[in-house]
Amino acid sequence: MGCLHSLPNAIGVFICLLFCCFWVPSFVFAAFLPVDNFLIDCGGGKPLKVDDGRTFEPDSGNSNMGFSISPASRIVVSENVTAPWNLYQTCRVLTETSTYTFRTKQVGRHWLRLHLYPIENPRYNLKAAVFSVEANGVTLLHEFSFAESEKRPSRLYKEFVVHVDVSNSKDLVLTLSPSNASLAFINGIEVISVPDGQFPSTAIAIPIGPSLEIPAHVALETAYRINMGGPLINPENDSLWRTWEPDYPFLLNSASAWSVSVDPSLIRYPTGISVEIAPKVVYATAQEMADANVGEQRFNISWAFRVDGGFTYLIRLHFCDIVSQALSNLVFNVYLNNQSALDSFDISSKTMELSAAYFVDFAADVSMSSNQILVQIGPPNLRNIPSNAILNGLEIIKLSNPDGSLDVPSGADFSSRGPKRKVAVIASVTCLAGFAILALIAAAFYLHFRKSKKPKKHPTSAWLPLPTHVGHSESKISTVSYASTAPSLGLGRVLAFSEIREATKNFDENLVIGVGGFGKVYRGVLDNGVIVAVKRGNPRSQQGLTEFRTEIEMLSKLRHRHLVSLIGYCEELNEMILVYEFMAGGPLRTHLYGSDLPPLTWKQRLEICIGAAKGLHYLHTGAAESVIHRDVKTTNILLDENLIAKVADFGLSKLGPTLDQTHVSTAVKGSFGYLDPEYFRRQQLTEKSDVYSFGVVLMEVLCARPAINPSLPREQVNIAEWAMHWQKKGHLNQIIDPHLVGYVKLESLRKFGETAEKCLSEYGIERPTMGDVLWNLEYALQLQQASLQTIADENSTNYIPEIPEWIPHIEAADCDCADIVSDPGSDAATTSGVFSQLINPRGR
Numbered sequence: 001m002g003c004l005h006s007l008p009n010a011i012g013v014f015i016c017l018l019f020c021c022f023w024v025p026s027f028v029f030a031a032f033l034p035v036d037n038f039l040i041d042c043g044g045g046k047p048l049k050v051d052d053g054r055t056f057e058p059d060s061g062n063s064n065m066g067f068s069i070s071p072a073s074r075i076v077v078s079e080n081v082t083a084p085w086n087l088y089q090t091c092r093v094l095t096e097t098s099t100y101t102f103r104t105k106q107v108g109r110h111w112l113r114l115h116l117y118p119i120e121n122p123r124y125n126l127k128a129a130v131f132s133v134e135a136n137g138v139t140l141l142h143e144f145s146f147a148e149s150e151k152r153p154s155r156l157y158k159e160f161v162v163h164v165d166v167s168n169s170k171d172l173v174l175t176l177s178p179s180n181a182s183l184a185f186i187n188g189i190e191v192i193s194v195p196d197g198q199f200p201s202t203a204i205a206i207p208i209g210p211s212l213e214i215p216a217h218v219a220l221e222t223a224y225r226i227n228m229g230g231p232l233i234n235p236e237n238d239s240l241w242r243t244w245e246p247d248y249p250f251l252l253n254s255a256s257a258w259s260v261s262v263d264p265s266l267i268r269y270p271t272g273i274s275v276e277i278a279p280k281v282v283y284a285t286a287q288e289m290a291d292a293n294v295g296e297q298r299f300n301i302s303w304a305f306r307v308d309g310g311f312t313y314l315i316r317l318h319f320c321d322i323v324s325q326a327l328s329n330l331v332f333n334v335y336l337n338n339q340s341a342l343d344s345f346d347i348s349s350k351t352m353e354l355s356a357a358y359f360v361d362f363a364a365d366v367s368m369s370s371n372q373i374l375v376q377i378g379p380p381n382l383r384n385i386p387s388n389a390i391l392n393g394l395e396i397i398k399l400s401n402p403d404g405s406l407d408v409p410s411g412a413d414f415s416s417r418g419p420k421r422k423v424a425v426i427a428s429v430t431c432l433a434g435f436a437i438l439a440l441i442a443a444a445f446y447l448h449f450r451k452s453k454k455p456k457k458h459p460t461s462a463w464l465p466l467p468t469h470v471g472h473s474e475s476k477i478s479t480v481s482y483a484s485t486a487p488s489l490g491l492g493r494v495l496a497f498s499e500i501r502e503a504t505k506n507f508d509e510n511l512v513i514g515v516g517g518f519g520k521v522y523r524g525v526l527d528n529g530v531i532v533a534v535k536r537g538n539p540r541s542q543q544g545l546t547e548f549r550t551e552i553e554m555l556s557k558l559r560h561r562h563l564v565s566l567i568g569y570c571e572e573l574n575e576m577i578l579v580y581e582f583m584a585g586g587p588l589r590t591h592l593y594g595s596d597l598p599p600l601t602w603k604q605r606l607e608i609c610i611g612a613a614k615g616l617h618y619l620h621t622g623a624a625e626s627v628i629h630r631d632v633k634t635t636n637i638l639l640d641e642n643l644i645a646k647v648a649d650f651g652l653s654k655l656g657p658t659l660d661q662t663h664v665s666t667a668v669k670g671s672f673g674y675l676d677p678e679y680f681r682r683q684q685l686t687e688k689s690d691v692y693s694f695g696v697v698l699m700e701v702l703c704a705r706p707a708i709n710p711s712l713p714r715e716q717v718n719i720a721e722w723a724m725h726w727q728k729k730g731h732l733n734q735i736i737d738p739h740l741v742g743y744v745k746l747e748s749l750r751k752f753g754e755t756a757e758k759c760l761s762e763y764g765i766e767r768p769t770m771g772d773v774l775w776n777l778e779y780a781l782q783l784q785q786a787s788l789q790t791i792a793d794e795n796s797t798n799y800i801p802e803i804p805e806w807i808p809h810i811e812a813a814d815c816d817c818a819d820i821v822s823d824p825g826s827d828a829a830t831t832s833g834v835f836s837q838l839i840n841p842r843g844r
Contacts, residue, residue, distance in 0.1 A: 318393030585639030626656030673707030695759025
């Protein structure tokens with residue numbers, strides 16, 4: 001293939017530059033010819049030819065060119081500027097609101113590119129000029145000024161996309177409005193019709209959900225256009241005269257990636273992919289996972305981009321497999337803003353050939369409190385696939401908000417912007433900061449004196465604090481483990497690193513039983529003969545100390561036969577190691593699909609769901625403080641050798657609301673496909689968020705397919721939506737696992753479907769509690785075992801409405817009532833079993 005592997009970044013960039021210089025002309029100029037192509041040199045006196053070969057016409061005395069300016073301004077300033085900046089050698093200065101009107105021939109989207117440079121002039125201080133820019137009613141710049149920030153570049157190039165329709169007589173009207181007693185200016189304008197299909201009408205929503213529609217009238221602004229692993233691409237090397245920046249300034253860890261490239265003539269555009277989407281030189285370069293000199297590569301390549309909060313962004317990812325020797329060898333995951341976007345993505349499955357261009361469009365909301373888009377690629381959780389990932393190109397495009405603005409959030413008041421307003425803002429902020437500091441000091445004194453009056457608790461009555469030392473120990477028990485004072489719960493034993501190393505035979509790769517977002521999981525045997533699962537944190541992992549401590553703190557308070565038990569932990573030598581009971585059956589997901597394990601029967605599936613529901617019901621109601629798991633999914637439900645279900649992975653868990661609260665306000669975290677939509681919208685977490693996730697699990701158990709499968713037709717991608725479509729039609733039996741066909745009684749399936757439907761209700765208030773869910777699942781099991789049905793007690797209050805007026809009797813021994821309370825002595829003999837891989841996608 002001519003692929004240049006294993007080159008240092010500098011050499012890779014040099015090769016890419018050679019490609020740009022010598023190969024580009026062979027494909028760029030089989031070019032797109034736009035219907036509308038206005039190139040305006042504002043303030044110029046004659047046609048100006050620029051480096052990319054295009055000619056810009058002056059904006060005066062050219063009424064026959066299809067555009068006009070009103071009112072005409074005669075103020076022009078200029079200075080001597082050398083190529084390639086000769087477009088910036090003149091600018092037209094406007095002392096009042098003025099409009100450029102372009103009489104376009106074609107309706108639809110048009111690129112509007114603005115060139116701004118505050119030329120120094122003794123009469124007009126253009127750096128201090130404050131002005132706004134609109135196009136066809138859309139605010140592009142509001143109260144813009146080069147003096148507003150010291151970080152402003154000396155020259156500014158802004159690219160927008162504006163819709164032209166018949167209602168405005170096919171005119172594109174650009175309006176520049178100086179603020180009070182100020183000026184406006186413009187150096188150059190480009191108005192170019194956009195090729196058909198260049199921008200999508202829909203995009204995949206992040207987190208994964210229903211596709212987001214992008215109406216034609218929505219205006220766009222290019223925030224970033226990036227050439228991954230390659231050099232700067234100037235307009236002369238792009239048939240649409242776009243600029244592509246190198247990605248190096250945005251890489252969070254340059255050592256995680258290296259650039260690869262091929263001859264651009266090898267790149268092909270499959271049917272349906274336009275050659276105008278991106279030039280071949282973009283697809284001919286990429287960033288690939290670097291060699292970390294470890295046995296198994298399990299890290300992400302990450303890029304961070306600063307953006308304006310309060311807007312929706314179209315994120316286009318460009319892919320081209322230029323590194324593989326055969327199809328299906330390159331499979332990887334993609335994450336956007338810590339949410340999974342593509343899971344086990346195989347480029348060749350879309351293109352059916354190597355070195356073929358492909359792109360995917362996503363839409364992500366960036367909140368007012370955020371100003372960053374994080375893009376990550378990394379290996380999937382598949383053992384038989386080489387660990388690698390690539391990205392060739394990236395575009396981040398801002399969408400105008402409902403108020404028709406691409407600049408300021410709606411409701412912002414700019415009426416008094418200027419030096420006085422800045423002083424007022426600074427004064428206000430200073431006062432508020434002073435009050436805040438005083439309040440914090442007062443609160444600290446209050447808490448200090450209040451705390452000093454409380455009697456000290458005996459050290460053995462509470463969970464042992466995590467050691468903060470970093471040292472080395474070869475002893476069996478760490479000298480700071482406080483082993484003699486540990487609670488007699490079988491929890492929280494502080495293990496020496498030497499003991500864990502011995503238990504895992506020095507972390508023998510042959511003992512690896514799984515790999516997750518936190519790190520590898522090993523099967524081990526402690527010196528007392530107990531088989532354990534050892535989860536060792538990877539320093540490169542996106543999941544770190546916070547989740548490590550949360551897992552310990554949560555599991556130290558919880559004890560239930562349907563929760564995985566924590567044996568101990570180690571924090572020596574900067575290690576983060578968790579030791580759990582070993583669960584021989586692995587995660588529930590492997591018993592449903594993606595493995596050679598025998599299919600579960602319907603009775604087994606119901607019993608597993610009942611066990612998991614008991615564990616979650618205990619978290620919500622049985623512990624001293626309610627706990628919200630926040631990451632319920634089939635990889636976090638583990639099975640022992642007898643297929644007894646246990647809930648695992650508490651790294652994202654949060655304490656539930658107190659009696660005087662209805663929810664916990666917290667940042668959105670979880671796994672795509674399982675995330676409660678109400679929690680995502682409002683950032684208000686409740687126990688009902690776990691209920692929604694469990695509803696997705698129920699459908700995954702029934703249908704034996706992933707919660708999200710982007711390779712399926714659009715209506716089938718999200719299992720919750722797809723299953724609810726059939727459930728509401730009364731034909732859920734049409735989509736169940738084929739292994740269950742003929743073995744599920746209709747009454748049992750109907751009750752199971754009704755339960756899942758209520759779990760997946762749009763609003764938390766409409767969802768049942770986990771106690772209700774548990775009751776109904778046990779009822780579905782009894783309906784399946786129809787021969788055991790008997791007339792039962794009608795007085796239960798834990799039910800979902802529309803339950804028949806009789807229910808089967810449930811023996812007390814099966815109710816697991818003792819598990820509802822935290823009993824340190826119960827279930828002491830149940831710590832056999834299985835440990836999951838604790839597969840936590842790094843994108844959560």
